[in-house]
Amino acid sequence: MVQTVLFRLLWMVVLVLVQALVLNNVNILGYITPYLYIYIILKADVNESRNSVMLWAFLCGILVDIFSDSPGINAASSVFLAFVRPNVLSLFVSRDALEQGVPSIKTIGIGAFTKYVSVSALLHHSFLVAVSYFSLTSVGEMILRVVLSSVLTVVFILLIDNIRK
Numbered sequence: 339m340v341q342t343v344l345f346r347l348l349w350m351v352v353l354v355l356v357q358a359l360v361l362n363n364v365n366i367l368g369y370i371t372p373y374l375y376i377y378i379i380l381k382a383d384v385n386e387s388r389n390s391v392m393l394w395a396f397l398c399g400i401l402v403d404i405f406s407d408s409p410g411i412n413a414a415s416s417v418f419l420a421f422v423r424p425n426v427l428s429l430f431v432s433r434d435a436l437e438q439g440v441p442s443i444k445t446i447g448i449g450a451f452t453k454y455v456s457v458s459a460l461l462h463h464s465f466l467v468a469v470s471y472f473s474l475t476s477v478g479e480m481i482l483r484v485v486l487s488s489v490l491t492v493v494f495i496l497l498i499d500n501i502r503k
């Protein structure tokens with residue numbers, strides 16, 4: 339138990355630092371910014387309580403907000419993702435398929451994992467962009483930002499998960 343918490347804490351610190359120091363400064367074509375820190379939320383054990391995952395998500399999001407000097411947008415988006423995560427996961431994976439309890443390419447397969455990560459990234463980024471714009475004046479730009487950032491985020495997450503296995 340303690341080892342799992344310490345391992346997750348280490349991953350969270352690494353992902354937050356990578357996000358804050360590197361990825362927040364990546365702005366490809368003015369639209370694409372990957373949000374790799376959501377990996378910590380997506381890799382939570384399915385048997386873990388929703389409140390616990392939401393607490394981890396809030397902690398991760400607020401740390402990104404502190405380093406990014408943003409007013410809680412990442413924290414809100416992360417908590418939203420943690421809240422909908424069990425429902426998104428149940429869309430693509432049966433409860434019996436997760437014997438180990440942690441969604442990954444190895445445990446649920448590349449197809450189901452890619453769908454799970456893609457929908458989760460789209461939901462997270464949609465919430466993030468909607469809250470940051472707080473207006474519907476630039477719907478086309480918002481959709482472009484969500485889709486392109488989600489694609490790059492999914493690619494990075496699949497690479498990391500593939501390397502970790």
